[in-house]
Amino acid sequence: MPHIQLNNEAPGIRSLVIYRPDTGKSLYELAQALLRAGSPDSTLADAERELIAAYVSNQNNTDFCRNSHSAASRYLFGDRADLVDQVLQSPETAPISPKLRALLTIARCVTADARTVTDEVTAIARAEGATDGDIHDTVLIAASFSMYNRYVDGLATLTPEDPAAYAAMGERMGTLGYVLPTPN
Amino acid sequence: MAFSPETARPLNDLVNVLLRTNATHPESTLSEGERELIGTYVSAKNDCFFCQTIHGAVASHHLGDTEWSLVQSVKQDYTQAAISNKLKALLAIAGSVQQGGKQVSTEQIEKARAEGATDRDIHDTVLIAAAFCMFNRYVDGLNTWAPDSPDLYRYRAQKVAEYGYTHEDHYLPPS
Numbered sequence: 623m624p625h626i627q628l629n630n631e632a633p634g635i636r637s638l639v640i641y642r643p644d645t646g647k648s649l650y651e652l653a654q655a656l657l658r659a660g661s662p663d664s665t666l667a668d669a670e671r672e673l674i675a676a677y678v679s680n681q682n683n684t685d686f687c688r689n690s691h692s693a694a695s696r697y698l699f700g701d702r703a704d705l706v707d708q709v710l711q712s713p714e715t716a717p718i719s720p721k722l723r724a725l726l727t728i729a730r731c732v733t734a735d736a737r738t739v740t741d742e743v744t745a746i747a748r749a750e751g752a753t754d755g756d757i758h759d760t761v762l763i764a765a766s767f768s769m770y771n772r773y774v775d776g777l778a779t780l781t782p783e784d785p786a787a788y789a790a791m792g793e794r795m796g797t798l799g800y801v802l803p804t805p806n
Numbered sequence: 807m808a809f810s811p812e813t814a815r816p817l818n819d820l821v822n823v824l825l826r827t828n829a830t831h832p833e834s835t836l837s838e839g840e841r842e843l844i845g846t847y848v849s850a851k852n853d854c855f856f857c858q859t860i861h862g863a864v865a866s867h868h869l870g871d872t873e874w875s876l877v878q879s880v881k882q883d884y885t886q887a888a889i890s891n892k893l894k895a896l897l898a899i900a901g902s903v904q905q906g907g908k909q910v911s912t913e914q915i916e917k918a919r920a921e922g923a924t925d926r927d928i929h930d931t932v933l934i935a936a937a938f939c940m941f942n943r944y945v946d947g948l949n950t951w952a953p954d955s956p957d958l959y960r961y962r963a964q965k966v967a968e969y970g971y972t973h974e975d976h977y978l979p980p981s
Binding site: 638644645648649652655656659661683732758764769774778 | 812815899910935947
């Protein structure tokens, strides 16, 4: 049960932004800007952005965000959907580009303690072809999910257990993006 | 922020609503100064020099803490600081959020309520603490430059208190 009275039955972040659209509006705009648009010189696909979000949420043990963004990433990867679980289970050996692997390392450092993002870690990403926009977006996706995860868990929001619920969410996120929900 | 205006806008909107606009909501009992103190405390726990210094300066500005001694005492040991029991209970929640959202306990929530915190206060405390876990990581993850001079932070704090947060930086003192 959530720690405070939210006056709606929606799960996870949706229950919070329905309760408080004043802060929800910025939170959804940020997600849309980061997980869809991205920096002008960025080479990251939407499916990869969702994967970074799922990866950070997994590291923070926030099931709702991990499951929903994994589902969005699977939807956007299409016939390469299996990559998502391979990355969550074993990022070192999953069949992804060296660039994405280097960016996931940056995301892991940001999530654990941002002071551990060393020049070496960013130099490796650059050597593999990452642009400044890729590095910026990766750091801010990881930082923002360090917020979303704490917000969702800190108020003990509802976390569905049925995988089918997340598949539907993933399709909605993959097609509509981040649109502020209304109470009904 | 200057690198990425598309994300700077929602980030600034978020802090303006959370740290400023909501302080005057009828169901809020948290002042702007207290909200800034929560952000400062979390930034200190994350060891983010820039965020704890600028938000500490803004908190001091609002609270009339000219020597920054109250802010210092909150960062060192808030349980002994000259602040209300309600704010202490909310800082305990903020400290748990900084460690991880699941660390927030039902007992901490009940304690805050018993000291007079509203659901709105609890929500805002959790989101302020979570948001600073983002801002601290954004600032330190890109290894951004931070000025040393306390006077510069004082100057900016006064501008922030007057005009709010914006990514169009006109808050540098005239040289």
